Amino acid sequence: MNFQDILYSVEDRVALLKLNRPKALNAMTLSLMEELGQAFDQAATDPAVKVIVLTGEGRGFSTGADLAATAAKPPLDVQGRLDLGYALDRYYNPLILKMRSLPKPVIAAVNGVAAGAGANLALMADLTIAARSSYFLQAFVNIGLIPDAGGTWILPRALGQQRAMGLALLGERLPAEQARDWGLIWEVMDDEQLLPGVLTLARRLADGPAIAIERIKRAVHAAAGNDLAKQLDLESDLQRECGRSLDFQEGAMAFVQKRKPNFKGR
Template sequence: MTYDNILLEQDDSVATLTINRPEKLNGLDVRTVEEMLNAVQKVRDDDAVRALIITGAGRGFSSGADLSAGGSGGGTSGRPDAGKVLETHFNPLLENMMALNVPIITAVNGPAAGAGCSIALFGDFVICAESAYFLQAFVNIGLVPDVGSTWLLPRVIGRARALEMMMLGEKVPAEKALDWGMVYRIVPDAELMDAASSLARRFASGPTRAYALIRQGIRDCMDKPLSEGLRAERQNQMHAGRTGDFAEGVQAFLQKRKAEFKGA
């Protein structure tokens, strides 16, 4: 696929996906989401990639779904189906992000609103610039939060704060987001990509398969009873223990040196 609305770049083992519609504040139309899904699948299929950064070009991460582009989908009785594009585009993107076998770092510059807020917060590590803010804007146009927001936010910040974000539709600045536990770190605007790249390089030199199992384990266990979670951990540990990185980690520990993980 040729990309018109995103950039996908690779530096050694780190891939960077940049939403590249700065004139639309990186609004997410159907084409952009299709390109993002294709890029995530490329990362999935490339064993050389061991970490992914997602960010936005220009002065913001993403203003959310591009309402000016339409795309509400068909409906009955002449009424639009605003949920259709979720089923056909946004939800597959999110599922592919969650199932990825490498860590995702989201570098949030400026506003992350609506669907852009959801995508930003689904990063494993959310690094945001001091000027960043998060906005669940759906209620302001008579819609409900989507792209995983109602699943994720109550788990991350609790029911009361999730209701505050979703029903009041007010901005959550970077400092409040950090206080609420929504983000990993805040940095000066000029240092955002350096901070994201430094963390990505750390992951790119780490035990990639263990990272994948950790991501999957958390997803599997969030809604399971303890007994099922324990069984999932047991299976994941079996797989992790069979990797070359585990053997290298043990040898490095015994030899009192830094491990040189290969991601295998």
């Protein structure tokens, strides 16, 4: 598939998706969001892809919604009033839900600024790794909006109510190292090592047991909406499936034989 606003490549079982509007610091248009959803679909159905890496081309990950594009062609409701909820319902929200439900792990490599919906897109990845000089910004309040693209969902769950509220109400930068120390992201890497380091991690996951990895992702994401009893039931169901896989047989045998397992995803 040919994309205009996404760079898409596959190498060594890793699909690399780059937001490709570098002159606009990868500000997100509706067409970019649509293409990103298509790129996720392509990676999800490609048997040669085991892991998906999302990053930004150029100096930044994404500054969020392209306000210039919105001003030039504002979304309107049937009465002719500005309707920002339309863009969320039609483009942003389905993309976030798709990203969270992909059977393959998604790693966000955050280079430079990740602001607004761009920040929350990065935080919705299964693992978020940031360059040391990068930062996250819930910029919405600065223009009279609320955090969207799942921001009001992920922030209090990851940080607690006070830190989430502070980020949303004050609209201040959160440096990458502080985001890591707060538990919002997984790791920080030196700028020049970000993409090589993330790709090394992605290949490590690609070598892992794909069946178990998909079910780990499903179980961890489900936990936020489950009580303990429901989560225990889910663990039982998913563990039953993992236990019937050839990957489990291989992993157990490799453990007994004190060798590295050779998982095949079956």
